[in-house]
Amino acid sequence: GAVVSQHPSWVICKSGTSVKIECRSLDFQATTMFWYRQFPKQSLMLMATSNEGSKATYEQGVEKDKFLINHASLTLSTLTVTSAHPEDSSFYICSATKRQGADSPLHFGNGTRLTVT
Amino acid sequence: GENVEQHPSTLSVQEGDSAVIKCTYSDSASNYFPWYKQELGKRPQLIIDIRSNVGEKKDQRIAVTLNKTAKHFSLHITETQPEDSAVYFCAAKRGNEKLTFGTGTRLTIIP
Numbered sequence: 001g002a003v004v005s006q007h008p009s010w011v012i013c014k015s016g017t018s019v020k021i022e023c024r025s026l027d028f029q030a031t032t033m034f035w036y037r038q039f040p041k042q043s044l045m046l047m048a049t050s051n052e053g054s055k056a057t058y059e060q061g062v063e064k065d066k067f068l069i070n071h072a073s074l075t076l077s078t079l080t081v082t083s084a085h086p087e088d089s090s091f092y093i094c095s096a097t098k099r100q101g102a103d104s105p106l107h108f109g110n111g112t113r114l115t116v117t
Numbered sequence: 118g119e120n121v122e123q124h125p126s127t128l129s130v131q132e133g134d135s136a137v138i139k140c141t142y143s144d145s146a147s148n149y150f151p152w153y154k155q156e157l158g159k160r161p162q163l164i165i166d167i168r169s170n171v172g173e174k175k176d177q178r179i180a181v182t183l184n185k186t187a188k189h190f191s192l193h194i195t196e197t198q199p200e201d202s203a204v205y206f207c208a209a210k211r212g213n214e215k216l217t218f219g220t221g222t223r224l225t226i227i228p
Binding site for chain 1: 151158159160161162163166206215216218219220221223
C-alpha cells in the first residue's frame with residue numbers, strides 16, 4: 001500500500017502560462033502532503049506543506065502567489081505554477097504521509113518534470 | 118531549524134565491496150532518520166529508516182547506524198551490486214516537523 005500518483009509526469013509550457021500538477025494518494029488518506037522541488041544534481045527542497053482543508057504553509061523564499069497549492073480532499077493536492085518562467089523549470093515531487101507522527105514515512109509521487117520555454 | 122550534512126557527495130566502489138555514506142544533523146531533538154534511494158529521473162524510495170531509540174538496524178545488505186551523542190548516522194551497503202548505483206539521500210525529522218534532506222551521495226558501483 002501507500003501509493004502516490006502524480007500527474008503529469010512531464011510538461012512543457014511557454015513562459016507566462018500556468019501549469020497545474022496533481023498529486024493523489026491512491027490507497028490511503030493523506031493527512032499531510034508535501035511539495036518539493038529538485039534542480040539537477042541537487043537535493044529535494046521543501047516548497048510547502050499542505051493539510052487537507054487548510055491553507056498551505058510555505059517555506060521561506062517560496063512565493064505563495066506564484067505556487068498555488070490546493071488540498072481539497074484527503075486524497076488530492078494540486079500545485080499550480082502561475083506565470084511560469086524558465087527559472088521555474090525543475091523536477092517537482094509531491095509526497096504524502098498517512099498519519100502525523102515522528103516516524104511516519106514519506107511516500108513520494110513519480111515527480112513532474114517542468115520545462116518552461 | 119534542522120541542518121543535515123551528507124558525505125561524500127560522490128562515491129565509487131568496486132562491485133562486491135561495501136559502501137558507507139555518513140550524515141550529521143544539528144537538532145538533538147530529531148528522532149527519525151530515513152534513507153532514500155533515487156534513480157535518475159525517478160522518485161526517491163525509502164530503503165531503510167531508524168528511530169532515535171535504536172542504535173542500529175539491518176535489512177539484508179543494508180544497515181543504518183545512529184549515534185545520538187555525536188548526532189550522526191550512517192548507511193552501510195554490503196556486497197554492492199550494479200543496481201545499487203543511484204543517488205542516496207539521508208534525512209532527519211523531529212516529531213511532526215518537516216523532513217530535512219541531506220545533499221545526496223551519488224553512488225557508482227564499478228563492475
